[in-house]
């Protein structure tokens with residue numbers, strides 16, 4: 001069955017696990033209230049009696065609280081890990097969805113115990129792996145040296161990773177030095193790197209973790225998660241840690257191969273790659289294709305060993321880095337051998353927050369926040385924001401860009417508009433890409449460090465309220481003291497019952513107590529408001545940065561588009577210009593042609609001799625007639641007569657000219 005879609009605002013279910021305490025006779029500061037099934041559980045914490053400031057009692061809500069007697073299997077079954085795995089496997093015919101499981105708590109509160117187990121008990125990680133392999137067993141790709149699935153898996157990987165079959169990887173890590181030849185070369189492509197292992201004999205000897213020596217309990221054989229019957233699966237494991245805000249691969253083999261201490265580690269980038277434009281990935285990791293639970297457990301142990309060795313060394317037992325264990329479940333249609341799709345189950349063992357050794361007096365103030373790891377503080381801010389969003393307040397921007405940890409945990413849950421835009425253009429994008437609701441398990445020691453624990457609870461709880469504590473009346477204390485010392489004081493005062501000054505004293509002390517309470521509550525509120533303000537400022541800064549980024553992108557886009565248009569326009573204009581010029585040239589050519597044709601001079605043929613004589617005779621004749629007419633004109637005297645004569649002459653001339 002497909003898991004229900006994630007409500008838009010809520011990203012986490014937050015569970016609280018209380019660990020049994022070693023401290024004998026220590027005072028318990030945390031109480032769990034009984035709650036209805038499927039409703040949040042409330043806890044209250046009150047400062048230990050040694051705390052003289054009589055601070056307010058705080059109440060927190062968690063999705064569910066597991067008390068000290070809860071065992072590993074209770075946590076596995078009670079925190080929704082099984083549905084999370086089901087979501088990662090994906091329903092029949094559809095892709096799986098990413099899942100996140102993380103633990104948060106004060107150092108020593110039981111995070112690693114919960115997530116990774118102990119020498120005798122398996123943790124949630126091993127149980128989750130067991131269920132995954134159990135569910136996919138008959139449909140699982142089991143890569144070996146000559147596996148054909150490996151190249152196709154490597155080709156489908158979008159994170160510039162180097163893929164290895166588990167057997168190749170483990171051989172290279174644990175085999176004797178002379179057989180390590182292929183391992184040192186860092187090849188250009190995953191496929192080449194895989195092939196570099198071909199022929200490496202299996203002679204594991206050094207520090208090999210033996211799966212049989214690892215805890216087998218609790219068993220999860222009764223946990224059945226249905227797999228897609230038409231799918232072929234591949235399980236790919238990778239591990240990295242975030243230390244000092246930098247990401248380091250935990251499967252490089254440095255810890256086991258390098259006997260003289262640590263090699264210089266190369267930090268990896270969390271970025272969008274060429275093939276993954278819609279979401280960020282940790283680029284360049286080593287990824288191990290595991291064909292069995294044993295393979296996966298050995299790889300896990302190898303990574304954990306590297307985490308221990310590569311750690312700061314300042315605290316041998318405490319996890320000083322945030323450990324990420326990623327199980328990618330790749331899936332493809334096995335009948336049509338379709339393309340590989342994948343979803344990832346990420347399990348995070350967060351670094352322990354610093355024990356507030358010197359915070360005995362300061363109480364729940366920001367000074368305490370300064371004592372815990374900065375990235376956890378940012379994580380707390382993000383969680384508070386998202387739980388505020390969940391409560392139906394206006395949607396705040398979760399400031400996840402402040403550090404690598406929050407970026408890794410949140411950035412793919414809140415895709416930026418630019419990546420959302422590319423989503424629409426990305427053929428590989430599917431609506432299932434958005435992750436499932438994550439599981440956060442907060443671990444706490446109810447008799448441990450009050451200040452550090454209350455800080456963590458404040459950050460992580462789904463909801464919180466502050467109630468004013470009942471402070472014992474100072475007067476009653478005085479009175480009881482008076483009673484205790486018997487008649488002495490009564491004698492001294494000379495009174496048997498409370499008198500006026502006593503009442504005044506009672507009122508004054510009540511007033512003082514009330515004011516103290518108020519001060520405490522106000523101090524707490526102030527701390528809370530300051531934290532909120534800081535978070536809001538961080539969110540504002542993140543939004544501003546984001547805005548700048550968007551603005552820059554828009555500017556770049558506009559500029560590029562403008563350049564493109566100008567270029568197109570220029571080309572168009574140039575074309576038109578050339579065309580026009582061609583046309584003009586042609587026109588001109590034609591005109592010249594026409595002109596050249598028109599300018600041809602017409603010459604009459606030369607007249608013959610006889611024609612010339614004839615013409616001259618005719619001319620002569622006409623001239624003679626003209627002379628006659630002129631003579632007659634001279635002879636006419638009277639103007640009237642003259643006019644008549646002229647008319648007659650004209651008539652004669654006309655007649656004469658008509659005659660040949």
Ligand SMILES: Nc1ncnc2c1ncn2[C@@H]1O[C@H](COP(=O)(O)OP(=O)(O)OP(=O)(O)O)[C@@H](O)[C@H]1O
Nearest residue numbers: 019107108109110111112113118317318319351352
């Ligand atoms: N629920 C539990 N039941 C039994 N033992 C526990 C439990 N929780 C923690 N412990 C034990 O307490 C010790 C410290 O626990 P763990 O190492 O898990 O703490 P942590 O929170 O991971 O600390 P750090 O942040 O320093 O890594 C371990 O020896 C572990 O076995």
